[in-house]
Amino acid sequence: MSHSYAKFLILLIVSTIIIEVSIAGGEGSLKKEDCPPACDYRCSATSHRKPCLIVCNKCCEKCLCVPSGTYGHREECPCYNNWKTREGKNKCP
Structure with missing residues (x-):
C-alpha cells in the first residue's frame, strides 16, 4: 500500500466519523478531545493549514x-x- 493511499484512507475514515458526529449531535456535541481530528479534516484542503x-x-x-x-x-x-x-469577518474557518 502506498503512503499516499494510506493517508487517503485515514482521511476518509476521519471525515466519515466527523460527518457522523456532526449529523448525530449538532452544535455542542463534540468533546474537546474530538476537536483536533475534526479540525484536521476541516483544514485539509487549505494551503494555510497551520493557521487554520x-x-x-x-x-x-x-x-x-x-x-x-x-x-x-x-x-x-x-x-x-x-x-x-474585530473587523466583522468570520473568525472560524
Whole structure:
C-alpha cells in the first residue's frame, strides 16, 4: 500500500466519523478531545493549514462543534459561524 493511499484512507475514515458526529449531535456535541481530528479534516484542503488548525481548534474548544466538510456548512454550528473578528469577518474557518 502506498503512503499516499494510506493517508487517503485515514482521511476518509476521519471525515466519515466527523460527518457522523456532526449529523448525530449538532452544535455542542463534540468533546474537546474530538476537536483536533475534526479540525484536521476541516483544514485539509487549505494551503494555510497551520493557521487554520490553530483557529479551528480554538473555535471548536469554545463551541464544541466544527461544520462538516472542508468549507461552508457554517449553519450547522451557529456559535462557530457567529464568532467574528474585530473587523466583522468570520473568525472560524
